[in-house]
Amino acid sequence: MALSRSGSNLLKPISPFFSCAPSILSRSISSSNDSITVETSIPFTAHNCEPPSRSVTTSAAELRSFFRDMALMRRMEIAADSLYKAKLIRGFCHLYDGQEAVAVGMEAAITRKDCIITAYRDHCTFLSRGGNLVEVFAELMGRRAGMSNGKGGSMHFYRKEGGFYGGHGIVGAQVPLGCGLAFAQKYSKDENVTFAMYGDGAANQGQLFEALNIAALWDLPAILVCENNHYGMGTAEWRAAKSPAYYKRGDYVPGLKVDGMDAFAVKQACKFAKEHALKNGPIILEMDTYRYHGHSMSDPGSTYRTRDEISGVRQERDPIERIRKLLLSHEISTETELKDIEKEVRKEVDNAISKAKESEMPDPSELFTNVYVKGFGVEAYGADRKELRATLP
Amino acid sequence: MLRAIRHKNILPAFSAFRAFSSSAKEMTVREALNSALDEEMSADPKVFLMGEEVGEYQGAYKITKGLLDKYGPERVLDTPITEAGFTGIGVGAAYYGLRPVVEFMTFNFSMQAIDHIINSAAKSNYMSAGQISVPIVFRGPNGAAAGVGAQHSQCYAAWYASCPGLKVLSPYSSEDARGLLKAAIRDPDPVVFLENELLYGESFPVSAEVLDSSFCLPIGKAKIEREGKDVTITAFSKMVGYALKAAEILAKEGISAEVINLRSIRPLDRSTINASVRKTNRLVTVEEGFPQHGVGAEICTSVIEESFGYLDAPVERIAGADVPMPYAANLERMAVPQVEDIVRAAKRACYRSVPLAATA
Numbered sequence: 001m002a003l004s005r006s007g008s009n010l011l012k013p014i015s016p017f018f019s020c021a022p023s024i025l026s027r028s029i030s031s032s033n034d035s036i037t038v039e040t041s042i043p044f045t046a047h048n049c050e051p052p053s054r055s056v057t058t059s060a061a062e063l064r065s066f067f068r069d070m071a072l073m074r075r076m077e078i079a080a081d082s083l084y085k086a087k088l089i090r091g092f093c094h095l096y097d098g099q100e101a102v103a104v105g106m107e108a109a110i111t112r113k114d115c116i117i118t119a120y121r122d123h124c125t126f127l128s129r130g131g132n133l134v135e136v137f138a139e140l141m142g143r144r145a146g147m148s149n150g151k152g153g154s155m156h157f158y159r160k161e162g163g164f165y166g167g168h169g170i171v172g173a174q175v176p177l178g179c180g181l182a183f184a185q186k187y188s189k190d191e192n193v194t195f196a197m198y199g200d201g202a203a204n205q206g207q208l209f210e211a212l213n214i215a216a217l218w219d220l221p222a223i224l225v226c227e228n229n230h231y232g233m234g235t236a237e238w239r240a241a242k243s244p245a246y247y248k249r250g251d252y253v254p255g256l257k258v259d260g261m262d263a264f265a266v267k268q269a270c271k272f273a274k275e276h277a278l279k280n281g282p283i284i285l286e287m288d289t290y291r292y293h294g295h296s297m298s299d300p301g302s303t304y305r306t307r308d309e310i311s312g313v314r315q316e317r318d319p320i321e322r323i324r325k326l327l328l329s330h331e332i333s334t335e336t337e338l339k340d341i342e343k344e345v346r347k348e349v350d351n352a353i354s355k356a357k358e359s360e361m362p363d364p365s366e367l368f369t370n371v372y373v374k375g376f377g378v379e380a381y382g383a384d385r386k387e388l389r390a391t392l393p
Numbered sequence: 394m395l396r397a398i399r400h401k402n403i404l405p406a407f408s409a410f411r412a413f414s415s416s417a418k419e420m421t422v423r424e425a426l427n428s429a430l431d432e433e434m435s436a437d438p439k440v441f442l443m444g445e446e447v448g449e450y451q452g453a454y455k456i457t458k459g460l461l462d463k464y465g466p467e468r469v470l471d472t473p474i475t476e477a478g479f480t481g482i483g484v485g486a487a488y489y490g491l492r493p494v495v496e497f498m499t500f501n502f503s504m505q506a507i508d509h510i511i512n513s514a515a516k517s518n519y520m521s522a523g524q525i526s527v528p529i530v531f532r533g534p535n536g537a538a539a540g541v542g543a544q545h546s547q548c549y550a551a552w553y554a555s556c557p558g559l560k561v562l563s564p565y566s567s568e569d570a571r572g573l574l575k576a577a578i579r580d581p582d583p584v585v586f587l588e589n590e591l592l593y594g595e596s597f598p599v600s601a602e603v604l605d606s607s608f609c610l611p612i613g614k615a616k617i618e619r620e621g622k623d624v625t626i627t628a629f630s631k632m633v634g635y636a637l638k639a640a641e642i643l644a645k646e647g648i649s650a651e652v653i654n655l656r657s658i659r660p661l662d663r664s665t666i667n668a669s670v671r672k673t674n675r676l677v678t679v680e681e682g683f684p685q686h687g688v689g690a691e692i693c694t695s696v697i698e699e700s701f702g703y704l705d706a707p708v709e710r711i712a713g714a715d716v717p718m719p720y721a722a723n724l725e726r727m728a729v730p731q732v733e734d735i736v737r738a739a740k741r742a743c744y745r746s747v748p749l750a751a752t753a
Contacts, residue, residue, distance in 0.1 A: 115489070149522035156520040165488050165525065170512050176478050177513055180485020187441070187467065187491060210478025217473070370523045371557050373581035376613045378660035380557070385698070 010230060010290060010313055033059050036330060040265035041322075047247050049254035049283070052272040056264040060332040062108065066263050067323045067333075070100040071342050073124040074320060075349045076133060077293070080123065080140060083353070084297045089140045092169075093154045094121040095293040098261075101319035102227055102287050103128045105266025106195060110274060113190065117165040117178040118197040120155035121227075121291075125197070129162035133352030138359045145359035149366060172198060172205030175224060179211040182222035182277075193221040193277045195270070201232020203246045212282060216253050219281040223273045224250070226286045227260065233295040234304040247286035254280075260287030261317040290317065368392060418604065423593040425567035426456045429574040430494065432606040434464055437492060440578055441468040443483050444496025444533075453498050454534065454593055480506030480531070484513045487529040487583075494578060497533035500549045500587065514583040515558030530577045535563070535587035536630065536681045537729050543717035548682030550629070553585040554659040554691075560612055561659040563587040565633035567597040569656055572610030580612060587658075589630045615662035617669070621651035624675040624739045627666060627692055629655040632679045632730060639735035648743055658688060666692060667700045674705040675742040679735055684712035709738040 035057045044051035077097040083089045096103070099121070106116070107128040118125050123136055131147060139146025140154055148156055157167040165181060168174040178196025185192050202208065203226050215222045226246040230237050237244040247255030254276070258269040269285050276283045290313045294301025301310070327333040333341075368380050368390035375392025382388025420428075434440045441464075446453045448461040448471040461469040472479040476497065483493040497503045503510065510531060517525045536548040554561040560582055564570040570588070577584040602608060618633060619640050628636040633654045640650040651669050655662065670676050676696055678689030693708040714728040 117485075147522075148520060148524070151522050152520040158521040158524045160521075160524045165485075166517075166521065168513070170508055173481060173508060173513055176481020176509070177485035177488065179478075180482035180487070181489050182485075183482055184486040184489030184491045187486070188489075207475075207477040207481060210473070210475035211482060213473060213475065214478055214482060218470075370519045370521075372560070373518060373523070373526045373528075376611070376660060378613055379663070 010309055033061055035059055036063070038264050038326065040268060041259045041262045042265075044265070044269065045247070045257040047250075047255040047257075047284075048252070049256065049276070051256060052268050054268075056268045058264060058267075060330070063323060063327055063330070063332055066104055066108070067320065067327060067338065068341055068345065069104050069128065070263070070320045070323065071345045072133075072348065073097070073100045073103065073127060075342075075345050076127065076136065077123065079349050079353060080137075081293065081297065083137070083140065088357075089154070089297075090142070091153055092120065093140070093297040094295065095297070096121050096124040096291065098292040098313070098319075099227060099229060099289045100124055101263040101322075102225075102260050102266055102289055105263040106225070106270045108263070108267045109270035110195070111192070112161075112163045113192045114274065115163045115165055115178070115181045115185070115192070115194040116197065117174045117181060117194065118167070119171065119174055119199060119202065120167070120169050121199075122155065122157050122167045126157040126159055126164055126167070129159050129164035131157070131159050131162065131164070133349060134355045134359075137353050137356035141356060142361060143356060143359035144362045144366075145356060150362045151366065151370070172202040172207055174198060175202070175205070175208045176211035178224075179215045179220055179222045179282075182215065182220040183218065186218075186220055191278065193223055193274050195223045195225050197225045197227055199232060200226060200228040200230060200237045200244065200246060201235070201240060203228075203249065204241055212250055212253060215282040221277040222282045223270070223277050224282065224284045226284065227289055228286050229289050229291045231291075231295070231304065234299065236304065245286075247284050250282070250284045253282050253284055255284035255286060257286045257288065260289030261313075261319045262322060263319055365390070417598045417600070419596045420567040420599045420604075421594055421596050422564070422567050422570045422588075423454070423456055425570035425599070426574055426588065426593075427458055427460070429571045429578075430457060430460060431463065433575055433578040434460065434468065436606070437578075439490065440492045440494065441470065441486075442494050442496065443470045443472055443479060445472055445474055445498050447471060447496050452496075454590060456588075456593070457496070476502050476505035477509065480509040481513065483529055484509050484527060487514070487527045488517070488525055492528050492530075492578060494530045494532060497531065499538075499545060499590075500533055500535040501545050501547055503531065503533070503549065510553070510559070510583070510585070511556055515556050517558075518582065519558060526581050527583045528581045530574075530580075530584045530586055532574070532577075532586035533588060534590040534593075536589055537713070537718060537725075538590045540720060540722065540725065541718075542720045546718035548587075548680065548713065549585075550587055550658050550680065550682055551687045551691075553587075554661070554688065555686075556659075558583065559659060560584045560657070561587065562612065562657050563629045564656065565592070565630055565654050567599050568603045569610065569616075569654070571599070571603055572608055573612075573656060575609045576612050579609065584612075587630065592631055592634075595634075610656065613657045613660035613662060615656055615665040616654045617651060617665070618654045619650070619652040621649040621673065623649045623673055624677060624742050625651045625653060625666070625669040625673045626677045626679060626735065626739060627653045627655060627689075628679040629658060629688070630681070632681055635730065635732050636679055636735055638732045639739065642732065642736050643739055646740075646745075648739060648745065650739055655688075661691065661695070663695045663699065667696060670696050670700050671703045674703055675739075676704070677709040677711060677735065677738045677742055679711045679730060681713050681729060684710065684715055687712055706742045706744060709742045711735055711738050
């Protein structure tokens with residue numbers, strides 16, 4: 001069975017030695033904005049470029065916000081799991097727990113004028129781009145308070161004002177779309193970049209290479225981010241890719257392999273990638289990460305990987321635990337304070353769910369809205385057009 | 394070589410005018426499309442062109458001739474032969490707010506990119522409840538050319554027109570080409586613009602109004618090319634020309650045919666079609682594409698739903714043959730509607746195809 005080759009190498013990010021605690025710390029004084037230097041778990045592995053330094057500057061405030069944001073995301077996804085099992089969420093639901101460091105670390109390195117586009121595992125990315133919990137749960141439950149008015153669902157979250165372009169259900173399609181966003185940024189002389197995210201499963205898509213070729217030819221400020229959680233649905237990476245070194249697959253396009261469970265490594269890599277893309281065109285970031293849930297709520301996630309592997313990663317590499325240890329070792333927060341934050345976050349999520357449940361389902365007339373921006377008063381039909389028709393505004 | 398074909402004027406079609414005594418001007422469909430692109434690019438800096446050979450080659454069919462010289466390589470982009478990639482890039486640029494015009498060398502190649510046309514472009518405004526609109530135009534030659542074989546001859550009107558969220562236009566004359574392309578580029582929704590290679594070189598008279606840079610045709614409105622009272626013939630693109638020829642022949646035999654140029658396949662101008670059938674009581678639908686689930690099937694059903702009582706004869710349907718396009722010239726001729734097919738169908742609809750006398 002496929003399980004024989006997976007397992008222990010996922011506990012260790014990349015290289016054989018693994019250090020849990022950062023080896024160089026500068027101790028902070030109590031002020032929350034004093035800078036702290038943190039080392040990433042392991043050095044970056046580079047392809048066709050010079051890797052950035054392992055030392056990342058941060059602050060107590062940032063550490064605390066990383067903890068809170070990731071705890072919120074974790075809690076949100078687990079609550080979504082329960083809602084799905086209670087049949088309040090229908091259809092597809094792809095959860096991101098385990099991968100929070102990628103969303104949070106990326107956001108810390110960029111602005112809202114930079115764009116992010118991703119696939120269907122999009123709940124946490126939406127949140128990091130300024131979305132709120134009520135919009136998330138309402139959309140998941142198909143209510144009108146959802147950010148897509150209940151018409152999109154789990155895979156179609158968008159927040160254009162926050163630079164978040166979705167939320168896409170077709171594997172790999174978001175990568176050319178992201179390169180298009182980067183094209184438009186360059187065309188408009190915006191001095192911003194686009195992060196086009198995709199998984200290890202999508203990394204083999206032809207359209208990705210087509211888009212990368214054009215991005216490299218035209219020097220587009222596009223950063224392709226492979227969130228390598230090592231499984232494309234139920235297929236382990238070594239069964240899908242002849243070369244699972246996704247950061248090298250760009251050939252002439254430089255790449256960086258990053259410990260995706262370390263929010264600071266992600267932050268450093270994204271900062272580096274943004275500077276690179278603005279000057280030199282596309283770059284690939286491979287985030288070595290892991291999802292605790294199966295591919296979606298229909299997948300238990302344990303038929304193609306062992307429970308030991310899952311619990312092993314949770315013990316050794318959990319992104320929230322890493323920040324907790326940093327907060328404690330730098331004496332920025334106490335155990336109790338952190339537990340309180342987790343309780344608060346839990347309450348916040350519960351309140352948001354209650355509020356979302358109060359939102360109604362969309363009005364039946366919404367069946368026919370937003371088909372076009374400009375409908376020219378044309379008629380649209382329901383299943384029985386003699387019974388249900390509408391004029392598109 | 395590029396310098397020799399530089400267009401110096403703002404109206405690049407000026408050189409093609411032939412003045413008649415009534416001062417009617419003529420313009421080829423190619424010039425009409427070129428001038429429409431030129432004017433819209435001039436009016437809105439967000440409009441840009443993308444496709445294979447649209448720049449340095451001056452366009453595979455010379456539709457984009459002179460535009461690279463005029464607007465530069467940042468706005469007229471030659472792409473590699475990677476439809477899925479560059480169409481996705483075009484749609485992404487439209488998400489951000491630019492107004493791309495993506496050329497497919499023929500719509501047969503659009504199948505490589507159809508996921509982006511349907512799933513990334515057509516559905517986005519709906520799925521995002523209006524947050525992400527996609528002001529993009531996909532244009533290029535559609536349907537049969539001459540002798541290009543099965544993989545290069547399919548008509549995609551029915552495929553794209555079935556999809557909510559898309560608008561599908563198909564011009565016939567130069568006036569159509571100019572007005573509809575300008576409307577498409579200005580439209581905030583994704584538009585599939587189906588041209589015809591064999592029409593590019595055809596000349597049509599154009600009025601001063603059509604030549605004006607603000608000229609625009611409404612989307613969703615068909616045009617009655619020829620008024621009549623005995624039978625309605627609907628057609629689009631090249632078949633409009635054939636329908637008009639058929640109408641001439643029918644007129645000599647005492648049948649007055651009303652020819653409707655659909656112009657817009659989606660939205661379909663059901664009210665113009667139905668009003669016409671209510672007047673003539675007989676209908677022949679004409680299209681070049683495959684018959685099953687085609688445009689004619691939709692028109693027929695629309696008329697049955699809304700004007701059944703007005704029909705005096707079954708609806709007749711003329712379409713391409715239900716086979717992949719053959720290469721041999723005689724077989725190809727059989728695979729595409731001819732004028733005599735339209736005449737015959739119109740006569741059948743008028744119950745005039747068989748002499749009443751049974752004797753030979």
